[in-house]
Amino acid sequence: MTLPVIGAALCVEDLPKFRDWLIEKDRDLEIQSFVSPDMLAKGDWHGLVETARNALDGYKGRMGIHGPFWGLSLSNPDPDMRAIVTKRMMQGLDVAEALGARFMVIHSPYTTWDWHNLDLHMGARGRVIDLVHDCLSDVVKRAENMGLTLMLENIEDIDPEDRKIFARSFDSDAIRLSVDTGHAHYAHGSTGARPADVFIRSAGEMLGHVHLQDADGFADRHWAIGEGTIRWHEVFRALSQIEADPHLILELRSVEGIMPSMSWLEREGLGQ
Known part of the structure; x- marks a missing residue:
């Protein structure tokens, strides 16, 4: 059996150090260098894109970015705030297009509060989906035209099926699911969510991306x-049991953990 090839989440300044390993x-x-609200608002990211492209000369792998997320809720009930979220997502796609990225990671709107309260209010689940469509419909259409995939990452999600339902509601190949193993493990240990492997099985053929990080079930x-x-x-x-070929990305607090993580995965016969 061929072991899956593992990649990593890096900032632009880390690319020279890991260039040979990537290639x-x-x-x-x-x-992950393009999530700053200040950078996106000022539009001063072009030089960083050029630095990244130069550092990746000769690289032919599947490359993407983490999209904007700080303070941004896809289901914000305030229409003016949703317009800002849409604008930031479009700015993320501007960066992705300049880089030649194949995917952009975005965050799930579902919170711990949602899990405990949405079913108490008639139509609340549909309302969340309607708000997200209002926020993301143009973003998804642009991603389709770019040939880029939006990867919808679990954050506080307790039931992975909720995120799957609304991702499918777009009926578009431009939106797929991302599973962050540490987020799933935090939610499993602290809020009663399913464990990380169940998040992956739930995603099934919709799984496009995985953040690999270890945790203790208490925090991220x-x-x-x-x-x-x-x-x-x-x-x-x-x-190995689902019909998908997701991006497998080590997303660690320190890049110094990348090589020890790879050694552990190789020793256990899980990845290369």
């Missing part, structure tokens, strides 16, 4: 693989 297997790459740790309590053999078993 050796054309590993998946997620650039972003530890190196093997330092926490996630059941990694079951996570990779779930990945």
Whole structure:
């Protein structure tokens, strides 16, 4: 059996250090330097894009970015605030287009509060989906035209099916699911969510992207693989059992954890 090839989330300044490692297997790459609201508002990201493109000369892997997310809710009930969220998402796509990115990660709107309260209010679940459509419909259409995929990442999500339902409601190949293993493990340990492998199985053929990070079920740790309590053999078993070819991205608090994580995964026969 061929082991899955693992990539990483990096900032532009980290690219030279990991360039050879990325190129050796054309590993998946997620650039995370373009999430700053100040940078997007001022539009002063063009030089950083050029630096990234130069650093990646010769790289032929699947590259994307983490999209804007600070303070942005896709289901904000205030129409003026939703317009700002849409604008920031479009600015993220501007960056992605300039980079030649294939995907952009965006955050799920579902909160812990939603899980406990949405079913108490008639039509509340449909209302969330309507608000997200109002916010994202033009963004999804533009992503379609670009050939880019929006990866919808779990944050506080307790039931992974909620996110899947609204992703499918767009009826578009330009929106797929992302599973962050540490977010799932936090929610599993602290709010009673399903474990990380169930999030992956729930996503199924809709899974386009995975953030690999270890945690303890208490907080969003972003530890190196093997330092926490996630059941990694079951996570990779779930990945092998679904009909999908997701981007597999180490998203760690420190890039110094990338090589130790790779050593752990290789030693356990899970990835390369």
